[in-house]
Every structure is written in C-alpha cells, then in structure tokens.
Amino acid sequence: MGILVGQLLNSREKSLISMPAILILIPSLIKIGGDTGSxxxxxxxxxxxxxxxxxxxxxxxxxxxxxxxxxxGFVSSISVSILVFLASSFLGYGMPFLTILEISLIAVIIELAVVYSATVAIAFISHRFGMDPDDTVIPFIASLGDLVGVTGIFMALYILNIL
Known part of the structure; x- marks a missing residue:
C-alpha cells in the first residue's frame, strides 16, 4: 500500500509544492489514523x-x-494543526489557522471512520477464525492508515475548494 500512497502523492506533486503548510501537515496527519487504529x-x-x-x-x-x-485522534489532530500553523508561519509559508484546522479535522474524521471500522472488523474476523489479532490487525491498519490519511487530506482539500 505504501507504493500506492507514494503514487497518490506524486500525482498531486505540483499542487502540494504550492502549499508548503500542507506538506508539513501530511506526514504527521497520516500517522494519526494508523497509530490510533493500531x-x-x-x-x-x-x-x-x-x-x-x-x-x-x-x-x-x-x-x-x-x-x-x-x-x-482528535486531540492529536488539533495539536498537529497548531504545530503546523506555528511552523509554517515561522518559515514564512503562512496559511490561516482555521484553514489548517478544517483540513486536519475533515481528514481525520474520514480517516478514523474508515480505519476504526476496518480495525474492529479485522480484529473480530481474525479472532473468529482462530488467528491472533495482534499479528493481523496492526500491520494492515498501519498501511491502511497511510492510504486513507492521504486520501482524506485530498478529500478535505477538495471539500474546502483549496485544490
């Protein structure tokens, strides 16, 4: 799934380069779903x-x-929004705080809904079929979190008419 995430980011490279604050936001935001899902x-x-x-x-x-x-997940999203706003302002790539917060919250809502649903489903299915959920859930969810996180960010950018 990592290759797919890389290709997705590469397909919007020019748009992302024009928004450095989003580039700062992406790595930490995509980890929220995978880490909290794990x-x-x-x-x-x-x-x-x-x-x-x-x-x-x-x-x-x-x-x-x-x-x-x-x-x-939500506290992490808000914290990341604050840190990204401060870092991007300090570096001269300012974007309004409310815009960063909106992008972050929309992306996290999408990410957490998909990742948590998959986590619960995979954990129960693994347990039902006699597999250890520790061995099946965490590796899959960590990768799924990256994919859904990037997709959620792009969806948030489209919803807010930024991209």
Missing amino acids: MLGARLSSAFHMGLGDNIRSNPVVHNSVIAASIV
Whole structure:
C-alpha cells in the first residue's frame, strides 16, 4: 500500500509544492489514523485474549476502546494543526489557522471512520477464525492508515475548494 500512497502523492506533486503548510501537515496527519487504529487493535486483541470480546454490538470494551482512540485522534489532530500553523508561519509559508484546522479535522474524521471500522472488523474476523489479532490487525491498519490519511487530506482539500 505504501507504493500506492507514494503514487497518490506524486500525482498531486505540483499542487502540494504550492502549499508548503500542507506538506508539513501530511506526514504527521497520516500517522494519526494508523497509530490510533493500531492502538485500538491492540486493545481489542487484549480483550479477546482475556475472553472479554465476544459480542461486537453490546461490548463495552469495544465501545470504550473506540471512544478512547477517537479522543486521542482528535486531540492529536488539533495539536498537529497548531504545530503546523506555528511552523509554517515561522518559515514564512503562512496559511490561516482555521484553514489548517478544517483540513486536519475533515481528514481525520474520514480517516478514523474508515480505519476504526476496518480495525474492529479485522480484529473480530481474525479472532473468529482462530488467528491472533495482534499479528493481523496492526500491520494492515498501519498501511491502511497511510492510504486513507492521504486520501482524506485530498478529500478535505477538495471539500474546502483549496485544490
């Protein structure tokens, strides 16, 4: 999936070069989905190993884990937006803070929705078929987070009519 992400970024190279603040934003923003999705996968895997993860719909472990990972994702997104604004302003590539925040939040909403859904599904399917979710979820979700993160950033740029 890494090659696909690279090709996706390469296809918009000229547009991205004209927006240095977005170039600063991309690496940290795409890691949010993969890292928090991996964290969610590890929590679900631990729940399965302890015998707490049988029913996906009424399971408080699943709900609480998704809520905790979402909080981490959104707080990280806001923090990254602040740091990107400060760095881009310091380097003379200023972009309005609200624009950076909007891009970040839209991209993270898209990324977290897709990545967390995939994380829960893969963890439950792995557990159901007798595979260790630690071995199946984290490698796949880390790559998926990069792909969906870049796609989410481009979608946010299109939604906001920036690209």
